[in-house]
Amino acid sequence: MSAAAGAEVELTADQQAELDAATEVAALVRRVLDGARTFPPGHKTLVGYYATLHERLTALLNGPLDLDELSLGVTPLGFKLFGRVMNPAESLGDSFTHALFLDGVHQLVFSKGLTASDLETLIAIWRATLDGKLGDTHTFCTRFWEADLQTVHVLAVETFSEGATSEGKQKSELQVVVDTLSSGGGGYGGSTSSIAGTSGIYSGSVSRVSRITRNDLEQLRAQGMPDLTDQDLARFDATERARVESLSPAELTKLAEDLAARTAQQIERATDALFQSGIRASPEELLNLRRAFSLVLSAMVKAGLLARMREVLTRRVVAAREGDVNDMAARFEVLGQLMGSLVAPVVLEPLVAALDDEAQAPHALAVLRFLPGGASSVLLSWLSLPEKPAARRALSDAIVAHAPSAEELKERMGWADEETALELLHIANALGVEASWPVRKVGLAHPSPAVRRAAVSNLPKELVLAHKAELAPLLASPDPDIRGPLFAPFIAAKEPTAAPALGTLLRRVKVDDAERRRVIVALGTLGGSEACGVLRSELTQAKDEELKLACINALAHAGDEKARPLLEEAAGKLLGGGEVKKAAQAALKRLDFLKKAGGGAR
């Protein structure tokens, strides 16, 4: 510390001993706090740290100094005792007491009989404070107070000066209120009068005191009992005060348990509260209600309470159908807001992510079914969120139930990643073959081969032929899984538009001999100048005898007169030729026959 502090007072031997011991305690506290950040609870190193601190504090409190308590001042720099800051921090980040000091903690007191559990609780709260994990409803002081520790205490100072007043200084609002209350301001029983210095909006008004009569029903309903009835008031006349009996200790205990037990159902109760109160909501309030619903539901999802969420929603649907018919429309309006709140990102994102959890997935899917109509668009936005294929597929199936438009699927297909695109195709197929075409068509241009393959898989013959112009070029695809599914429909229909692509396939794509033969046969079946040109070229270039045979047979089948010179060449070979020679001779005979019959190349 660089300060020119006032002269420090000499310490007695006992004080010095206490200071030394406290300095060691301060170091051990720091070690435990650091350990609590580094090690998980129960880790043997951390347990050792706690034990050492507890032992040291216990030894100090029960030792020769015979202290009833060890009271450490809390400063932003560290602990202080006898005006001396022990092991002062050199930077803000280095200080473990700064956060406590800012919360008003001025002293930390360890009492004789300090328990290990109290110490652990203190450190847990302290660590959470340093890590900023107390949220906005708690500070160190509030958590500490509620922990109700018996052997550790803090002195927290909100303000020292509130009691002080001085001339010329305007009194604080608190002081005005305190003075008014202390002077019995207003008295009792409705004789309210103007109170100086306050902002009371009712100042100056006077209320009349009265006794309750049977005519006061409306009045009483306005005062906290909105559904009070005549029958209720009838009981009032008959009630005698002398009959009241006090609660026995056992009844008190049971009541305390019953009161606290209900907090376990707070999610259901909060949803009910929103639902019931929403029946009176204006259109504007309904919108706010939806936001409130989404906050409650998101709390539910974040807590992993999907099974309860499913129950709550189911119960609300049932409740909306039952009850007073006069309120039915309003109930369904609120129900719409409740279900509509499911599409809020704070709800839907964790809900969809839960599909990856096998235990939660069934409940998440069940909840997704509560989504309102037209929610497919929102759901599609989260299609890429699940990591597991099964989870993605489950989400896709859920989207199918919301009947998304093919147009939207098509738009999303353009920029979807591979997994998403595959799911989009799955969804599109579920919409029907014809409806799926726009999506498949975009899928055919997707950079992923898997998507392109999926786009052509299971295409019915009719659809292939209906879109032959777009699909025929794919017969030349280097990917056998793309050209394969298209081959049969084109050839079975003897579709001449296939010939150029098949020619391209044979010329440019390396295909195995079996497929090559199959294509050659197909070209023969298709016939036509384009197909025959390809076959002639193939015959010229083929080295393999089997392929030559296939070409010759195909040309014969097609009746290609232009192939005659090639066939004659093959048939006239003096040496070798074998099967090829025979096939060429047979092909020439067929050409002759066709010529006589008035045919020719088809």
Place this chain on the structure above:
Amino acid sequence: MSEELLKLGEDDVDVSMRFARGFLTKVARCLKTSTMHRMDNAAMQAPLHALHEAVRSGMEESPQLVLQMLDDNFFLNREIIKLDFTSYEAGHMLTGLLARIGAQEIAFTGPLTMEDLRAFVGAYQMFSASPNPTAMLAQKFAHVTVRAIPQAELERLKPKVDARQNVVRSYANLALVIGQQLEQMRAQRQVRLAKVRRAIHEIHDASAGFESLLLGLTRLDAFTGQVRFHLAAVTAMAVMMARRLKLPRAKLADACMSAAFHDIGLDEIAPPKAEVVTPDELEELERVPLKTILRLAEGALGGDALERIAVAWEHGQRATAGNVGFAQLVAVPCVFDRLTRPAPPRRVTLPDEALRLILSQAGTRFDARVVRLFVSVVGMFPVGTAVRLNSGELGYVVEAPKDVANFARPKVQVVKGAGGPANYVLDLGQPGEARFITGSVDPVELQGVNVMEFLLG
């Protein structure tokens, strides 16, 4: 020491606290620099200008800036300065600097010029280095005073620990803190729930052993009709009920947090114009739970917000068998408070009448056990009720019965005896005491008596 450093870790403190810390730091730096450099040294200029600017800026908000030291604490205009890492060090430095001249207070009392400031700091430089530094306290400076705080004033500055006054202060603080949060909600700013929680803790601690005083405070007509005081009264009564139940502290705080926000929608209702409620007003009042819930949902939805939302709705509903929760701990005091302290000019129901009505609804609207609990806390004639005894004496209830079997036999401050004005306390619960309360009376009959004097006695 830069402004940025001063702001470290201060997200949760308000602007005035930040100013106070900065001001303290600037005073310390200016005086410290003067001990190292001559006044005409260039190094003096920056601290002088910084302090001059701080004084000028502070005086826009307050006519004077009084910086005081008491024990280890610093106060600016009597408000404690919660020091942070940087200002703590500056404060420590300032303690030493002022100790040299025997001072504990520096006050800037008027429009300070740079020359005034130079004269003051120059004098400090001279006196602090002189053999008789305390002589500076006898000097006069333009718009600056420096002095040792007299012992009597020091005593006044120290926190007062009068237990009864502490109850009053805690209750007032609770109401104001709740009110602040309502304003925060209205302005759509962040709600500081931890402050409310802390105020609940304080009232719990302060009221132990002073339940009658707290009850008396909740029943005062002062501030009647202000929602924050309705919420504070219900919260205070919930604290007492929860304590009687021996709820664990965390549960107690949760229940009372729900009480503190259970009817915030009332804040949006226009004040009543007539004694009798109109159908339109009734309809608007029926929408209060919705308004409350929407506001709660708008605010920070921390872990226990769901409980608060649930309670905001449930406390207005009938209790069904076995379906009892913290809402019941709120429902009974809420109805009691709204009946006995309605917003003027609505008619006030006498407290014993209100209790009889609540008793008549035990087992239907209210959980019967909670009603019995409530009666055991407030008694059949709550504190502040004007009563007539069978002997003809008139008085005010000043303490609920200690023996819960004697709900209807509290301590009464008799103010009117058979022969005229009187001033004595009767404990009707004493064995052998034949006198009993025949009923409540209109407080108008006892006008001029200040019950709070007896309660604070």
